[in-house]
Amino acid sequence: MSSALDHDASSATGTATRGDASTALELELRHVQKAYPGSRQPAIPDLSLTVPAGEVCILVGPSGSGKTTAMRLINRMIPLTGGDILLGGRSVLERPETELRREIGYVIQQVGLFPHQTVRDNIATVPRLLGWPKDRIEHRVRELLELISLDPDEVGDRYPHQLSGGQRQRVGVARALAADPPLLLMDEPFGAIDPINRASLQDGFLALQERVRKTVVFVTHDIDEAIKMGDRIAILREGGTLAQYATPAEILDHPADAFVADFIGADRALKRLGLASLADVTLRPLNGDQPAGDLPVSTSVRDALAAVLAAGGRPLRVLEPDGGVRGLATLEAIGHVLGGAGELDGTGRPPARGQP
Numbered sequence: 001m002s003s004a005l006d007h008d009a010s011s012a013t014g015t016a017t018r019g020d021a022s023t024a025l026e027l028e029l030r031h032v033q034k035a036y037p038g039s040r041q042p043a044i045p046d047l048s049l050t051v052p053a054g055e056v057c058i059l060v061g062p063s064g065s066g067k068t069t070a071m072r073l074i075n076r077m078i079p080l081t082g083g084d085i086l087l088g089g090r091s092v093l094e095r096p097e098t099e100l101r102r103e104i105g106y107v108i109q110q111v112g113l114f115p116h117q118t119v120r121d122n123i124a125t126v127p128r129l130l131g132w133p134k135d136r137i138e139h140r141v142r143e144l145l146e147l148i149s150l151d152p153d154e155v156g157d158r159y160p161h162q163l164s165g166g167q168r169q170r171v172g173v174a175r176a177l178a179a180d181p182p183l184l185l186m187d188e189p190f191g192a193i194d195p196i197n198r199a200s201l202q203d204g205f206l207a208l209q210e211r212v213r214k215t216v217v218f219v220t221h222d223i224d225e226a227i228k229m230g231d232r233i234a235i236l237r238e239g240g241t242l243a244q245y246a247t248p249a250e251i252l253d254h255p256a257d258a259f260v261a262d263f264i265g266a267d268r269a270l271k272r273l274g275l276a277s278l279a280d281v282t283l284r285p286l287n288g289d290q291p292a293g294d295l296p297v298s299t300s301v302r303d304a305l306a307a308v309l310a311a312g313g314r315p316l317r318v319l320e321p322d323g324g325v326r327g328l329a330t331l332e333a334i335g336h337v338l339g340g341a342g343e344l345d346g347t348g349r350p351p352a353r354g355q356p
């Protein structure tokens, strides 16, 4: 499943990077304030953060912390109360709203497909507005349907109510990507999708992002999804204030306060291991042991731990991409990492343990 998606992802990006591919733009929220009329507290009192061009910023936080509000402010679906938002250094307030929205792909939380249009027409919305020729639109729609693992001939002419909830959500992602926008806003795009399809969509999206390098703001409730997908994570707390904005590794290593530590979970040491790979571990040399199986060196330390445990604690052989043997992954080797005594490189510092 995921390999088929990878293939589709690369063919889709082949087109996306050809022709009128747009460059990603930096997004800056500058003292953004939003108070809904009639509310006693502002949904967002004062939010500043910058997403560098081509990076994925994940917004996480409890329900009501202002994530959707922030997204809707960025493409001016709702007006700012104060502050400014700059896209590529230019205030969104200076831009005609229609022009701005064509430049920003948006996957909304409740999908929001047009119910009386086919899947094909839904995906083609922005390319049609931009006046693309018919055959180019048709080609792009097919490509995007393949990217989201839907058969263009089977579902292209269906209406949204003839799809499952997860399929609708995937069509929403395809529609947002259609015109290759420099900024993508994704509000829980994979929220209603089962874990297997979700992992494969995440992988497909990351493969696509690797090639097209959009600036992306991505909302999720799933901290594991945030750690996997984000170049940076912005954690909002109730009341719409920013608790921490940093890379996944920084947040796991140094949560700013008890709220963040609680939010990322008691298993943050294990999550941190998910960001290190066997390439970061001092392996034991192979000296006549009978390994229980093989693992690629690219395996995360967390997955390697699970694999060794599943093998009843017996060591596993670690293989280089060319098939060469790198060494043995043993419980002790991994245990050293967990204990903070293993050798991890600069990006894979062992998690802080028992510190005051």
Ligand SMILES: Nc1ncnc2c1ncn2[C@@H]1O[C@H](COP(=O)(O)OP(=O)(O)OP(=O)(O)O)[C@@H](O)[C@H]1O
Binding pocket: 036, 037, 039, 043, 061, 062, 063, 064, 065, 066, 067, 068, 069, 070, 109
């Ligand atoms: N149209 C509106 N009018 C008044 N208040 C609103 C409106 N939309 C949202 N709010 C309030 O603003 C706050 C932030 O809402 P928002 O939808 O941004 O939260 P969220 O972080 O996206 O939550 P969730 O995780 O549940 O989607 C909430 O207190 C909400 O009740």
Ligand SMILES: [Mg+2]
Binding pocket: 067, 068, 069, 109, 187
């Ligand atoms: Mg929301």
